[in-house]
Amino acid sequence: MIRLWQWVTYPFIQTKLLLPSTFAALRHPNYRLWFFGQTVSMMGTWMQNVAQGWLVYELTGSKFALGAISFIGTVPSLALMLPAGALSDRLPRHKVLMVTQSVMMVLAFILAFLAATGLLQVWHIGVLAFLLGVATSFDAPSRQALAVDMVEDRRDLMNAIALNSAIFNMARIIGPAIGGLVLALFGAAWCFFLNGVSFLAVIIALSRMKIPDVVQTSRGTKMLAQIAEGLNYVKDNRIVLVMISILAVSSLFGFSYYVLLPAFAVDVLHVGETGLGGLNAATGIGALLGSLIVASMGASHRKGMFISLGTLGLPITLLLFARTQSYTFALLWLALTGLSFMIQNSIMNTVIQAMVPDGLRGRVMAVYTFTFFGTAPLGALWAGTMAQALGPANAIAIGAVITLVFAVIVLVAVPALRRVET
Secondary structure, eight states: OHHHHHHHHHHHHHTGGGOOGGGGGGGSHHHHHHHHHHHHHHHHHHHHHHHHHHHHHHHHOOHHHHHHHHHHHHTHHHHHHHHHHHHHHHSOHHHHHHHHHHHHHHHHHHHHHHHHTTOOOHHHHHHHHHHHHHHHHHHHHHHHHTHHHHOSSGGGHHHHHHHHHHHHHHHHHHHHHHHHHHHHHTOHHHHHHHHHHHHHHHHHHHHHOOOOOOOSSOTTSOHHHHHHHHHHHHHHOHHHHHHHHHHHHIIIIIGGGGGGHHHHHHHTSOOOHHHHHHHHHHHHHHHHHHHHHHHHHTTOSOHHHHHHHHHHHHHHHHHHHHTOOOHHHHHHHHHHHHHHHHHHHHHHHHHHHHHSOGGGHHHHHHHHHHHHHHHHHHHHHHHHHHHHHHOHHHHHHHHHHHHHHHHHHHHHHOGGGGGOOO
16 A cells, blocks of 8 residues: 555655646645545545435435434534644644544444445434544644644645645545445445545555654643633634634535535436536536635735635525526536635635644634534534425525625625735
8 A cells, every 4th residue: 555655646756846836835745645645535535425415315305304414413513623723732733633534434434334234324324423523523623734734835835725625625526426426336335435445545644744743832731721812813813703704604504505415406406316426526626626726826915805706706606506407507506606615715714824823723723613614513404404494495595695695794894804915
């Protein structure tokens, strides 16, 4: 496995000085290992997401169940994300990730075993989703903040953060497409099993990184005091607070459309497993393009303008998606939705990380990640309830309208956001 890994990454090691600015962070060996390992792992994760949503809807026929399972999987973030952020400043982040990624791998294999043996029930999915949510709560803050540890030259930090989003979205293109095919041809168990195997890529990459075991804060300081310090930084920095508020509303009412995609695919578009994979892949294509746009920006002085465009583009394209019954147009609107969300999210992420002191990075990014993951369970539950009562199309449309109204209010009330730079 390790020899194969060296063979795959060798051409990039040899040409590291010839990389275009869009991929500047790949000059750094630690980040290069992370890039390839995390890409493979995230593809497996998206395969599992597609199979799990389809399986829940197949077992229950309930739109509410889709939202409920997503709620169960993300609700641990409400209690654990902020302490996990403090932990990421107290312990070596790459070692924290070694543990969390290993736990996620084991959970995927358990899910595969239950599905393959025909023992899998909805409550099993709920329990495993909850445990995965616990692991993710500790994984996400360290993963967000690890870029600063992997990139020796701080001039490439912004590029590394943007490429982290590109990793997510490259996987989102390939993973759901493969997941839909594997699900249709071999069943959900193989999606779960391949996800478990994919974690080996990132575990091997982390084990081969040469990162000093540096911690940012003293373990003697009380964790509650450290959490409060991170929260106070966010509260006192108006631009950071506004950007996190935008993320909260976008996640709660806008991006919650994702949990309804299986129902939308069946009830509105009348497409099967492969069609569902295509919908996920379309969002990923748009989001990947958005990530690469951000990675190419470098020292651009128009970050505030791009944040504004993404913040408005997300609800507008999502509203158009909710109102279409054409699979072709659904793919187009989802691609633009992914593009808008990723431009908004990636630039806000890079701006915040550039502003935050190193010693607070894990905690502030925990607040940022908590906002996304913490509002996601509420959004999933809200979306599932609305879809059960009004149908998936109307539920998505209502969420898009709420998101759009909030975006307009914020952009008018806080003109400094439109001019924000790093």
